[in-house]
Amino acid sequence: MRYFIHFVIGLLLIQAPFAESIEVSEFETTNQQSRYTHLIENIRCPVCQGQSIGGSNSELAKDLRDKVREMIIGNQSDSDIYSFMVERYGDFVVYKPPVSPKTYLLWFAPILALLLSLIYLFRSTRKKTEHEVISPSEIEKAKKLLK
Numbered sequence: 001m002r003y004f005i006h007f008v009i010g011l012l013l014i015q016a017p018f019a020e021s022i023e024v025s026e027f028e029t030t031n032q033q034s035r036y037t038h039l040i041e042n043i044r045c046p047v048c049q050g051q052s053i054g055g056s057n058s059e060l061a062k063d064l065r066d067k068v069r070e071m072i073i074g075n076q077s078d079s080d081i082y083s084f085m086v087e088r089y090g091d092f093v094v095y096k097p098p099v100s101p102k103t104y105l106l107w108f109a110p111i112l113a114l115l116l117s118l119i120y121l122f123r124s125t126r127k128k129t130e131h132e133v134i135s136p137s138e139i140e141k142a143k144k145l146l147k
Contacts, residue, residue, distance in 0.1 A: 032072050039068050039081055042096075046089045 027033045040054035047058040053065055064085070071081050082094055091097040099107050 027069075027072070035078065036069060036072055039072070039078060040065055042094065043068070043082075043085055044093050044095060046093060049092075052095075 027036065037054070041052045043053050043064065045051050045053045045056040045058060045061045045064075047060050048056045051061075053061040053068075067084075068081060071084065085093045091100075091103065097103050097106065
């Protein structure tokens with residue numbers, strides 16, 4: 001029983017450093033709230049790289065969420081907010097980067113890979129359908145070897 005109590009206390013102490021306060025953002029309308037939620041989930045955190053700023057707990061992500069909130073309250077459009085983030089942090093911060101010469105490989109590499117795979121599949125199946133003619137004497141030799 002003593003070990004169980006130590007275990008529970010240890011679990012409680014481990015969780016304390018990871019506790020975060022819940023961020024509350026007040027908006028005038030529900031439209032602003034939904035825009036805010038949509039934007040913070042579609043802007044990538046420059047620090048965490050795999051998370052959106054809505055899911056990240058880094059200080060930069062908190063600052064970016066505040067900036068997005070200020071811009072929404074300042075009646076700026078979504079495209080203005082996205083362009084502000086791209087100007088400051090590059091195309092990396094948006095999950096759907098624009099189609100430009102810098103991002104052609106990103107956008108068109110999957111299509112190119114699919115086409116090359118289909119060509120390879122087509123050519124490999126065509127080769128298998130062309131059967132080699134085997135003479136009757138070779139068949140007899142194979143039968144003798146199998147006996």
